[in-house]
Amino acid sequence: MSWHPNLKPPITNTEQALLYRAQLQAIDPAVEYLMTLYLCPELTPEEVRKAARAGIVGVKSYPRGVTTNSEGGIESYDAYDAVFAAMEEAGMVLNLHGEVPSAAATNTCVLNAEPAFLPHLRKLHAKFPKLRIVLEHATTRAAVECVKSLGDTVACTITAHHLALTVDDWAGQAWHFCKPVAKYPDDRTALQEVVREGHPRFFLGSDSAPHPFETKATSTPTQPCAAGVYTSPILLPLVAHLLESFGALDKLEGFVSKHGRAFYRRPVSESDKRAVLRRASSKVVGIEGYGAGQTHVVPFWAGKTIGWEMVEEKEDVSG
Numbered sequence: 001m002s003w004h005p006n007l008k009p010p011i012t013n014t015e016q017a018l019l020y021r022a023q024l025q026a027i028d029p030a031v032e033y034l035m036t037l038y039l040c041p042e043l044t045p046e047e048v049r050k051a052a053r054a055g056i057v058g059v060k061s062y063p064r065g066v067t068t069n070s071e072g073g074i075e076s077y078d079a080y081d082a083v084f085a086a087m088e089e090a091g092m093v094l095n096l097h098g099e100v101p102s103a104a105a106t107n108t109c110v111l112n113a114e115p116a117f118l119p120h121l122r123k124l125h126a127k128f129p130k131l132r133i134v135l136e137h138a139t140t141r142a143a144v145e146c147v148k149s150l151g152d153t154v155a156c157t158i159t160a161h162h163l164a165l166t167v168d169d170w171a172g173q174a175w176h177f178c179k180p181v182a183k184y185p186d187d188r189t190a191l192q193e194v195v196r197e198g199h200p201r202f203f204l205g206s207d208s209a210p211h212p213f214e215t216k217a218t219s220t221p222t223q224p225c226a227a228g229v230y231t232s233p234i235l236l237p238l239v240a241h242l243l244e245s246f247g248a249l250d251k252l253e254g255f256v257s258k259h260g261r262a263f264y265r266r267p268v269s270e271s272d273k274r275a276v277l278r279r280a281s282s283k284v285v286g287i288e289g290y291g292a293g294q295t296h297v298v299p300f301w302a303g304k305t306i307g308w309e310m311v312e313e314k315e316d317v318s319g
C-alpha cells in the first residue's frame, strides 16, 4: 500500500517523507510503508534522485482541485519532463490521480473527468516508455481499456468501493461520495471484468480515506461533504466478499497481493505475514453506532454483512 502525499501540508521532499514514515512506523512497525512525494513545481530532478536513494518509491500527481487537498496540484505535465526523466532513470513510480479539473468551457465534470485525462496518460507513456506509471483508483471502462492497451510499465489500481458503487449510490448519499466518483453500471462491470480476468497490471489500491463523522455527515451550500470512502478496517474481507459476488474469488491473491508486489518489485519474503480469511457472517457496525460530535469515522458497508473475516494469526487454521 503506498501513502498519499495529499496531506496538509503536502509531502514535497525526502525529509518530510522520511519523517512521515517514522510516524507511521511508530503506529505499526510491522507494515512496510511505500512512501511517495507530491508532484509540484518545487520538486527537482536532484530531489528525485535523493528520494530514490532514501527508498522513497514514487511521486504522486493530482490535478488542481480534483480531490481532497489538491488545491495546489499540477496544471500541466509539460513542465515536468526533467523530473519524469530522473524518475524513469531512478526506477521511481509515477502515481496518477487521473482526472482533469471540471470546466464549463470543455464540458468537463466529475462524470467525464477521468476519460478526459486518458490522453495525458497516453502522452506520458509515449514520452517516457520505461517510466512505471500507475493510474490510481480507475473508475471507467475507458480507463481499463486504455491501460490494457499500453505497455507493461503502465498499471492501474482499483478500489474496493468502486467495485461496488455506481452513480446512484453516491447521488444523495454522502458516505459513498469520493473522487473519482463511481460511474455507470457498465463502468463498474468493466472493473469487475478486468479483476475476473486476473490481468496482472490491475491490482487493489484501497484509497481508504478516514474522514471524521462531521466532515461526511454535515454539508452546507458552501461546504460540501468530504470526498472519500473509509474501507481500511474491513478491506480484505470486503474485497473477498465482492470478488465472490462476481465470480472472481480465485483471483483474490493476485489482485490484493501478487500483482501489486510484482509491479513495485517487492518480492514476498519469509518474514512477511500471511493474511488468512475464513467464511463468516460479520455485520459492519452501522451508522447508528457513531454520533455527531464524536471523532469516529464510519466505515464503508456500515450496517451490512460481509461473508468473510480475517483469522487472527495466533489461531489454528488447520481445520
Ligand SMILES: O=C1C[C@@H](C(=O)O)NC(=O)N1
Pocket (backbone or CB within 6 Å): 004, 006, 067, 068, 097, 177, 178, 179, 180, 207, 209, 227, 228, 229
Ligand atoms: O483521491 C482521493 C483522496 C481521498 C482522500 O480524502 O484522501 N479521497 C478521495 O475521494 N479521493
